[in-house]
């Protein structure tokens with residue numbers, strides 16, 4: 408077989424089932440996710456954009472004044488496809504999973520009423536990432552959508568949700584988890600299980616009540632872990648498959664390029680690959696300046712300004728070249744440049760402007 412040609416951003420948008428926008432904070436991930444969603448909908452795809460960022464930026468970028476919810480809402484698009492958007496709410500998603508997967512109402516209520524579940528489970532490190540992975544699984548299998556675009560949070564650990572399914576799988580296989588599940592298997596009481604040496608030690612640190620609540624939670628959970636484990640395995644396969652594509656959003660500054668390299672390396676370390684790059688907020692150059700410096704005072708200022716912009720743009724190009732030459736970047740990866748607009752992107756009209764810069768009609 409011959410090597411497939413390098414896919415363009417437009418190819419990814421047309422072919423992907425899941426498209427993940429990553430990059431450091433403030434570069435324009437959310438803006439890009441929204442603009443890609445708009446383009447996909449205009450091309451006829453039934454697209455849902457999900458933001459894992461608790462900040463309201465996606466609603467802002469899509470011009471939704473009342474904000475987004477955990478349930479997808481449909482936005483008006485003048486095209487054959489559909490555009491939906493939602494903002495992940497960890498607690499609501501977890502509750503929904505418990506209700507959907509419990510053997511019966513009784514089991515669901517026991518978990519939902521559990522103190523450990525109510526007060527601790529949601530804030531445990533990893534729960535948010537795990538819920539993002541669960542949500543991705545659900546949206547990918549939702550018959551209403553054929554493309555899920557993920558807008559990741561503005562932190563360095565934004566891609567931790569990629570690891571969440573395998574962490575969960577390891578946890579379920581762990582002897583400690585098996586021990587926590589013992590009560591239902593052997594008909595032991597919560598107190599007896601909490602008396603196990605390992606858990607006794609944990610109990611001394613976190614407090615006996617917390618431990619008892621936790622044991623009761625896992626006890627109530629028994630039987631559901633199989634489904635959680637299965638979905639985790641499916642998400643691992645989904646993320647590694649050709650269905651999922653990664654778009655790295657960067658801006659052409661030294662510090663953000665450094666961060667972009669980190670994300671490329673992070674993906675590569677997980678056996679994944681940057682599919683396309685968007686370099687956002689580039690300094691516009693307005694063409695070549697006149698060969699000679701003008702004499703009139705008002706024009707001199709403009710001329711110098713133009714030279715300054717050109718110098719900035721040249722430095723930016725060097726930064727981007729450094730990024731594209733990075734060993735973690737695929738050779739010849741498709742790269743799209745978007746200039747800095749005069750104002751923020753917080754209406755459908757400005758989003759449409761970004762969209763047409765990403766996908767110029769002549770391209």
Ligand SMILES: Nc1ncnc2c1ncn2[C@@H]1O[C@H](COP(=O)(O)OP(=O)(O)O)[C@@H](O)[C@H]1O
Pocket residue numbers: 430431432433434435436437438439464561687688689745746747748749750751752753761
């Ligand atoms: N090309 C652009 N020109 C001007 N402003 C932009 C552009 N792209 C994004 N912005 C603005 O930059 C800010 C950060 O963008 P956002 O998409 O929220 O970044 P991120 O999600 O990476 O943190 C927002 O206020 C947005 O309106």
Ligand SMILES: [Mg+2]
Pocket residue numbers: 436437438460464558559560561
């Ligand atoms: Mg964002």
